[in-house]
Amino acid sequence: MNTLILRTVAPPITALMLVFSVFVLLRGHNEPGGGFIGGLIAASALAIYGIAYGVSAVRHAIRFHPMAIAGFGLLVGALSGVVSIFAGVPFMTGLWIYPSIFGVEVPLATVISFDIGVYFVVLGSVGSIALALEERETD
């Protein structure tokens, strides 16, 4: 879509949405939010950028094929479940570590890494569908 207004606001909106999607993803740990909704927001960011600048610009910007991103997410999710084999507890049991980063205790868990996996799966698969649909339109 070749309108000046959309072309001008699309980059800041895309950037804002991507940041917001990460915020929602991390917020989801204790409050409403999470990987699924975060991934959807990120995918819509890609879609908006694609509407403004065309699909090839998006494909160039994200470097990896969306399905590869989805595969990466699936891998992260699966490995988060399997890690618990080393702790002697069943599959998918949440495991926590509390490293101190710059004096702030940051709780990290396989729950979060699983959610990050979900984020990428949703981003990759929904993004891939959105890009495919936009591609058809511009043909």
Add this chain to the structure above:
Amino acid sequence: MAAPTTAPIDLSAAMVMAPTALADWLVIAPMGLMITLGAVLMMVRHKLHLHGWIAIPGLVALVILDGLLLWRVAVDGPFTMTAGRWLPPFGISFTADLLGALLAFTSGIVALAAGIYGLRDINATGRRYGFFPFLMLLMAGVTGAFLTGDIFNLYVWFEVLLISSFGLLILGSERQQVDGALKYAVLNLIGTTLFLIAVGYVYAIFGTLNMADIARKVPEQRDVAPLLTLSTLFILAFAMKAAAFPVNFWLPASYHTPRVVVSALFGGLLTKVGVYAMIRVMVMLFPLEREELSLLLAIAAALTMVLGALGALAQSDLRRMAGFAVIAGIGNVVAGVAIGGQTGISGAILYALHSIVAMTALYLLAGEAARIGGSWSLQTLGGLYRQAPGLAVSAFVIFFATAGLPPFSGLWPKIIILKAALDIGAWWLSAALLVSALILTLTLGRVFLLAFWRPQLASAVGEPVSPATWHRSGPLVGLVAVLVFFGMFPDLPVRLSQGAAATLLDPTAYIQSVFPTGGAE
């Protein structure tokens, strides 16, 4: 918010406290492996030369893991791992019993054969569309369905395998494939939705989705809950998946459209997942309701096998014929379920195992015949016996096994089911079994006569095709060897499927493995 609580909490009220043995991971390992490899393959989707190197060792590992699982279940009985350490029924349990482990193992073998065949049969376009990633995810779905102990989780695995099967169906996006995939997708989505509705009713009635828990609670609810309605819903949903009459029409409409190796996988595996779900739910969870509905099931089974065999006889396209042969086989399994009892159920299980191998082999054989003969149609095929004697021998074995003739593996389950039918005096069901076998024999004999023995038609002489490499002949020979071996030495599979049937009819061991101490009430 972030700090860990220091107050002592009694975790044993909510969580499994016993440390998990490494061997318990066997029940989750096949799915974990397949999903991980599927994910890796998705990431390297465009590096086509890597696919085979990742996928084939992965499938070998799958067969080994499934074999270990089967061995452990056969020796020690069913065992359970509940995800997230939550006590069942709140955590999602994976429970391997003999039925699930046997089917998982057999599917693993078939998937390996299909994977190797796919190395040559799937061209670069098909690989780029993701044959191997989808194959891995399909196997995760199939194995997950066989090993899960939670009925909603069973639904989820159904979805996993359904989505991967859509991907496999339209590999290459040809017009005909999209047409077949649409019919397949719509019908399967209706079936899955029915299943989901039934699962919703289960949760409303029992307040639990854990199958062991449901099995415990069914007797208390029998007088107050509409269990017969629920069972009918389940049967309809699973019959759709299994392609039993009268909801079988989607299978012949779609199974001939994809690449032949994909058809082979589908014909071998997907319908059996439906059959498995029917056995699991109707035999283990609702045995009395199965008894009530057995006449309905038996009629559906008789019609499925006779009409399936007649359909096969009417076809001249090899793939369509194989599709109808799959349906005829499903009729046999459903007949076993309808008859029930130790003999009927073990016959059904044994037939399902045989059918997984035989149907995949039948499709691969059709693929080879078409590759050498240059056509799928019986009208133009001919002279294969002279061109490929080895293929003719395989064809002979596979046809005999499919029709249930001695001395190959199709004979024993058929005899067991026939005996069970005669034992309960269902002469018409026995007659249907025999008629179906006779028609299938005629059909396959006709194929052998026309495609193999008939001299090559003058019009069909084309340029000679390259001889089969081991990628093509290996899987076929392997599957034929399985059919021959279990035809000659049926003792072990018969014993195992009898054990599987016994665990289903008396699920005490299954329930014990999920609730070792009686569990939370």
